[in-house]
Amino acid sequence: MGDKRQEYTVTFLPTGRTSRVQAGTELLQAARKAGLHVNASCGGAGVCGKCRVVVEQGTVLGGKSEKISAAFYEQGYRQACSAQICEDVSVRIPEESSRRKGGLGTMVPKRHQARRHIFDIEELKQEGGWSPSVEKVCIELTTPAGHDNRADAGRLLQGLSGQYNRKCELKSLVFLRKLGKALRQDSFQATATLEVPVNLAARYRLLDIQPGYQCHRNFGLAFDIGTTTVYGVLIDLETGKFLAEASCYNPQMSYGEDVISRIIHAEKPKGLDVMQNLVTEAMNQLITEMLAKAQPETQAETQTKAALSNRLSGRMLDRLDQPPVARDEINSVSIAGNTTMTHLLLHLDPSSIRRAPYVPTSTFFPSFRAREINLDLSDTCASLVYPAISSYVGGDIVAGVMASGMYSSKQLTLFIDVGTNAEIVIGNRDWLACAACSAGPAFEGGGITHGIRAVEGAISDFSLNPETLEPMNITEGGKAPIGICGSGLLIIVATLFEHGVLNQSGKFNPLDHPRIREGRSGQEYVLAWQDECAADHDIVINEVDIENFIRAKGAIFAGITTVLQQVGLQVSDLERIILAGGFGSYIDLDSAMSVGLLPEVDPEKILYLGNGSLTGSWMCELSNHIRRDVVEVVRKMTSFELSEVPGFKDQYMASMFLPHTDLGLFPGIAQRVKKNKKE
Amino acid sequence: MGDKRQEYTVTFLPTGRTSRVQAGTELLQAARKAGLHVNASCGGAGVCGKCRVVVEQGTVLGGKSEKISAAFYEQGYRQACSAQICEDVSVRIPEESSRRKGGLGTMVPKRHQARRHIFDIEELKQEGGWSPSVEKVCIELTTPAGHDNRADAGRLLQGLSGQYNRKCELKSLVFLRKLGKALRQDSFQATATLEVPVNLAARYRLLDIQPGYQCHRNFGLAFDIGTTTVYGVLIDLETGKFLAEASCYNPQMSYGEDVISRIIHAEKPKGLDVMQNLVTEAMNQLITEMLAKAQPETQAETQTKAALSNRLSGRMLDRLDQPPVARDEINSVSIAGNTTMTHLLLHLDPSSIRRAPYVPTSTFFPSFRAREINLDLSDTCASLVYPAISSYVGGDIVAGVMASGMYSSKQLTLFIDVGTNAEIVIGNRDWLACAACSAGPAFEGGGITHGIRAVEGAISDFSLNPETLEPMNITEGGKAPIGICGSGLLIIVATLFEHGVLNQSGKFNPLDHPRIREGRSGQEYVLAWQDECAADHDIVINEVDIENFIRAKGAIFAGITTVLQQVGLQVSDLERIILAGGFGSYIDLDSAMSVGLLPEVDPEKILYLGNGSLTGSWMCELSNHIRRDVVEVVRKMTSFELSEVPGFKDQYMASMFLPHTDLGLFPGIAQRVKKNKKE
Structure with missing residues (x-):
């Protein structure tokens, strides 16, 4: 899974920094990856013409523009936003496209993405944990x-x-x-x-x-039912091989993007039926899609495995052949989702989830036949839904905890899944504690003037020329900007703060700059002018946006410190951070620490889990040990209702700054801020 | 249940014997009950005119006939077959209507019916066994x-x-x-x-x-699914009271009277669906009928009981009222039936039951929701079907064993259920053994020239004038005879044998008598002449009928001795006999011993259980101890496949006589036969 295209090295002059990128990557992104700034406010649309670079060795594809004269083009000038890598190249960033010379390395930290946390099926097999x-x-x-x-x-x-x-x-x-x-x-x-x-x-x-002999034909399904997206995987339970995967938007989306609006609809007459039908129809569609794609291993492969297994005697082997996977050969389904999604899927009354004191119908769910929830599978197919912890710490989080392995590790780990709500789990093999933080939708673009989801044209990466304060926007798909997505927002706020454009309270410092102006919601910074955008207005970030962002990150950080405080620990005790969810895969770790969303730790200690809910779900299919362990994990988990914990409010107030009132918690950031102030 | 009408005493002269009978009973039956013979070959139809008696004290209703002149009627002559008891009376049996004087008591034994085995709910409660x-x-x-x-x-x-x-x-x-x-x-x-x-x-x-508070509303159903009849009982599980009962023919009857023809039909395309629908539709109809009849106990009764129970606090009582039982207040259903009926009910493939080596799909059945078998009950209603032992020792027998309590008694007990097949269980609290005896349908009138079921006009009781060999037929409903039912057949064969009309091989002795003649199937005895019958022929019993009867009773007796032999015991070790099923309620114990159907024991040791299958079924509803015990009983039960047991054939051959080749097993009968021979 994932397209393993050829990689090439791009060397940027004058710094000599290099970037290793896949064929087809735009030069702008390669520069960003190297931690280098190239002015570019149109986000790669080729409109602003500010991102001119000179290709000195090798060739690139594209990069032409009417803003580059034929003479300049001949000299190797290209638009970084539209020039694509197709071999190793050396590229010079001219001074007008770059920040001032010198001190680049220290001023703009090299951006970090978390390392991927890999769950290895082979390892599972060797450890004897593989038992479908x-x-x-x-x-x-x-x-x-x-x-x-x-x-x-x-x-x-x-x-x-x-x-x-x-x-x-x-x-x-x-x-x-x-x-x-x-x-x-x-x-x-x-x-x-x-x-x-x-x-x-x-x-x-x-x-x-x-x-007859059919024991090599054993297939399972794993699903993650997200509020936004439904993911499915079809697995050969005899070999552990993934045969197909598929995903689609959760069609409940047409009744609202968040769980609350889904619950409100479910409370209407027949509303729960509608919600349940929508999600199971989507699952049925994914099942059909996966069955069409799937092909089990070849006969030879299976025979070898089967011979190793003691469940098939020699004389049975000659009967084997491998037709496509049939619907009624799927024997098991594992499902994870948040508490609301689980209630809607199982047709359980979700109405109390949205009302204080936020009580779900159940946090554990009996196993059942897939047919009972209208999945179009055999009437003998067994189904299991991950248990939840509370109304807002759901089975998706429990699945993520199982996928992370933190429950069996000595290391004190913070598990964090950032979405509309952020859920945190802290602990190790001895104890586990969790909480849901009402972060609000800022990280999904909600409550932000020009906030959008991470669709094409969303500004998802950003840097600033520290001298000119000119922006470098990188958008999803290299399209003209249309708004700011969650990862973009994080990096924009962090960058503006690090470069002294914003103060610790998230307010604009009094700077005289054409991009900083009084807008409808207080001061604002213009990320892209209207004529550079695919929007009918300038794209800005204003003080109200930043306040909303700070509230969101503050709720999360206060959740972390509150839970730690409850168990007598502090952030410096954390040995590992595991990021789950879509946001976790894009998050810039340095930015996250700069703004005080994550505690300041060595980025090497931060792992990215990906879709922990889906991983936990297919682990359940492949390893019955996980099913056993999950009972223990849920039993062991202490859930904190933050609003009920004395001291949470203080923690929250203290977190309402960039990065925090207590700079002692962020020594690295404190030093950078101090240095920036001096300059 | 059962109509408790006024009883009166009839005194018969010249013997002075008395009979205590219900108002409305015919004099003929009263005489029979007193062990007295009155000539009557028309079975009570008032046609033959031979049953004239003289009422000497008191009055009777009816008894007029054109065969009795006005003068004789004035003197008190009545037809015994149509005169009904309405007060205490003294009745003289004139010599022409009776047997010769003297020795009546010894020549015609007083007929015995088995005592009813009563299962007492109150006792169950006191013993703490009452736990729905x-x-x-x-x-x-x-x-x-x-x-x-x-x-x-x-x-x-x-x-x-x-x-x-x-x-x-x-x-x-x-x-x-x-x-x-x-x-x-x-x-x-x-x-x-x-x-x-x-x-x-x-x-x-x-x-x-x-x-709210609904804990006094708890109802259950018990069913016996017979091949012929379906019985149901609706029970208040809080009080133990039976609220209604209902029964109907098993509508599968239209596909054949025996289990084999039902299986044959079930093997046809959609045949199993048809069989399953028929029986569940009948059950649904009975449920509707019972709900219409049922009324739970009054509020006052329930309040007392509820107050005793610790499951209802004082302040809950004022909420009580007692509306009729609603369908969805039925929380539990217990069902017993033979193995074929159970397979058809649960939609299990019965085809191997009818083919050697007679393998059912299962002998134990998981509990399930009533809806799973299309019973029109709440979707939460739990159902349980009694486990079977083998293809031909079914859940009805296991239920009977539970109802009999033999599994918890010290006494060595023979449990026997006679139908098309006879099933026997022998044992006590330490061990249990069972077998199915292929008795054939003789006891249900099958294979007998004029055999019929116990419908109106069936000869069900009989005696013989030892001097004239004239018959006294008693028919069901006092109608003109149309045939012989099972209990009649037994008593006819026994009587003919006891009076020397038949020899030990079941052949007619060479007697010159107008009623004994050569027929189409060997010698025969005319029970009723055509003009006395509601049939277009004389009603007879012939040597082929008697041979079939002997085969049937021989199979049963050989089953008993074979099972006893296998465990190292003999019939004289039996301490108790329990008769189950419809036949058991009508069977004349002396006749059964005379012909060698039952071992010769003190009739006081023989109990009649009634519908043991239904009793076992409702015991399951009222006592969870029974559910626990049944697991143990089934585990403990040794099942003998008689045809596989060496020695069974010898036992069978030895049983093919009246009563048996080994007269040492029947000392009482042997003595009577010897005495008869002498005379």
Whole structure:
């Protein structure tokens, strides 16, 4: 997954800094990656003409513009925003496109993205943790005779116990209804599908029975039901291989972007039906899509694996072939989502989630048949939904905690998922504590004058010429700017603050600059002029936007310090930070620390988990240990309702500054701010 | 249940024997009950005119006939077959209507019916065995608050654990879907419906939740699904009271009277669907009928009981009222039936049941929701079907064993249910063994020339004038005879044998008698002449009929001796016999011993259980101990496949005589036969 294109090295002069980027990357982004500023307020639309660079060695694709004369073009001038890398090149940033000479390295810190936290299936296998929640077992039973006319069910149970040491229970009429014919179709050679018990002392549960040898055909699905997006993965449970993945917007979006508006709609007559149908229809569509894409491993691969497995004797091998995955070969579904999404999916009343004191119907959910929630899967397919902790710390977070492995680590870890609400979990293998921080939608572009989601044209990266205070906007897809997305907002506020444009309270310092002006909501900085934009106005960031941003980051940081305080610790005790969610993958760590969103730690200690909810979900499919552990994790987790914790308000007030009132918590930032002030 | 009419005493002269009978009973039956013979071959139709008796004291209703002249009528002559008792009377049996004088008492034994085995609910309560499988619990939960915003489900579970010491589990989405609204409708005062675990260490399972206090409204259903008849009982699980009962023919009857023809039909395309629909439609009809009849106990009764119970506090009482039982207040259904009926009900493939080696799909059946088998009950209603032992020893027999209590008694007991097949269970609290005997349908009138079911006009009782060999037929409903039912057949064969008309091989002795003649199937005895019958032929019993009867009774007796032999015992070790099923209620014990159907024991040791399947079924509703015990009983039961047991064939051959080749097994009969021979 992920397009592994050729990478090339771009060397920037005069600094000599290099950047290693994929073929097709724009020069502007390559410079940004190297921590270098190139003036560019049009965000890569090729409009402002300020991002001219000179290609000195090698060639680039594109980069022509009417703002570059033929003579200059001949000399190697290109627009950095539209010139794409296709080989190793050396590029000079002319002084007019850059910041002043000297001290670049120290003034603009090299931006950090978190390292990816990888969950390794092979490692799981080696550690013996690979035990799918559903297994298939081929069995040869003795044929009934006069002296042995045990019933089919008893014969099967005794066979499974005797041949495979699987003590099973049979709880389903549906299973019994298939049993007689399935056993007789192939002379009492059959394949049983077993749900592996979470509790080691409990019995395996018989889910399905097929005639003949089918035990290499065992597939599972994992889903993350996000408020915005639904992700699915189709997994071969015998090999651990991902056969297909698919995603789509959560169609409930048409009833509002946040959980609250979904709940309000669900409270209307038939509203819950509508919400439930929408999400299951989306899941059914993804299932159809994945089945169309999927192809199990080749026969040869499977045979090798099957031979290693003790569940298939030699003489069964010659029966193998590998047709495409059929819908009724999916035996198990694991699902994670936030508490509201889970309630809507399971058709549970969500109305109390949105009203104080914020009580969900349930935080744990019994396993059920996929059909019970209208998933178009076999009537024997087992389903599991991740338990939640509270109304606002949901199964998606629990899944993320499972994916992060923090619950089994010695290291004191902060797990943080930033979305409309930020959820934090702090702890290690000994204890776990969590809280939901009402961050508001600022990180998703909400409450910000020109805030938008991370769509094409969203300013998602930014730097500032410290001398001219001219901006370098980088937009999603290299399009003319149309607004600011969450990661852009973070880096803009951090950069304006680091360069003294903003003070610690988030107000503009009195600077005389054409881009700084009085707007409708106090002072504002013009990121892009209207004629450089795909908008009918200048794109700005103003003091109210910044205040909203500070509230959001302050709520999160106060959540972290409050939870730590409750357990008698402080931020300096944190040994690791794990970022989950989409925002976590784009976040600039230095900016996050500069503004006081994250505690100041060595960026090497910060890992990015990606979609922890989806990862936790497929881990459940592949490892029954996870199902066992999750019960323990939920039991162990202490949930803090921040508004009920004395002291939270003080923490919140103290966090309403850039980066914080207590600069002692941010020694690195404090030093930079001090240095900037001196200059 | 049962019509308790006024009883009167009839004194018969010259013997002075008396009979205590209900008002409306015919004199003929009263005589029969006193062990007296009155010639009557028309069975009570008033046609043959042979049953004239003289009423000497008191009066009777009816008894007129054109065969009795006005003068004789004045003297008190009446037809015994049509004269009904309405007060105490003295009646003389004239010599021409009777047998010869003297020795009556010894020549015609007083017929015995088995005593009724009564299962006492009050006793069950006192012994602490009364614990319905579903209980309702009223609970007051604390209202959520900022400092206590546990989810509804967790709050409920903790409340049930804390307030009632009920450790519960929640396995149903349906339950969760109701929970939020149910709790909030009455300020977190609610009633939970709990399935009581069979295993004491297991958790209670939450089935349903209702707002407010509803814990006195708890109803259950018990069913016996017979091949011929479906019986249902509606029970108030809080008081143990039976609120209604209903029965109907099993509508599968239109596809054949026996299980084999039902299986054959079920094997056809859609055949199983048809069979399943027929029986569940019948059950649904009975449910509707019972709900229409039912009325729970009055408020006063319930309040007393409720106050005794610790599940209802004082202040809840004033809320009580007693509307009729609603369909969705039925929380539990227990069902018993033979293995084929159970398979058809649960939509399980029955095809192997009818083919050697006679393997059912399953002998145990998971509990399920009533809706899963299309019963028109609430979607939370729990259902349980009695486990079977084998294809031909079904859940009806297991239910009977539970109802008989033999599994917890010290006494070595023979349990026997005679129908198309006879099933026997032998054992006590230490061990249990069972077998199915292929008796064939003789006891249901099958394979007998003029055999019929016990409908109106069926000869069901019989005696013989030992001198004239003239018959006294008693028919169902006092109608002109149309055939012979099972209990009639038994008593006819026994009587003919006892009076030397038949020899030990079941052949007619060479007697010169107008009623004994050569027919189409060997020698035959004319029970009633055509002009006395409601048939277009004489009603006879012939040697082929008697051979079929002997085969049937021989199979049963051989089953008993074979099972006893397998465990190293003999018939003389039996301490008690329990008869189940319809046949058991009508069977004449002396006849059954005379022909060698039952072992010869003191008739006082023989009990009649009635519909053991239905009794076992409602015991399951009222006592969870039974559910626990049944698991143990099934585990403990050794099932013998008679055809596989060496020695069974010898036992069978030895039983093919009246009563048996080994007369040492029947000392009383042997003596009577010897005496008859001498005379």
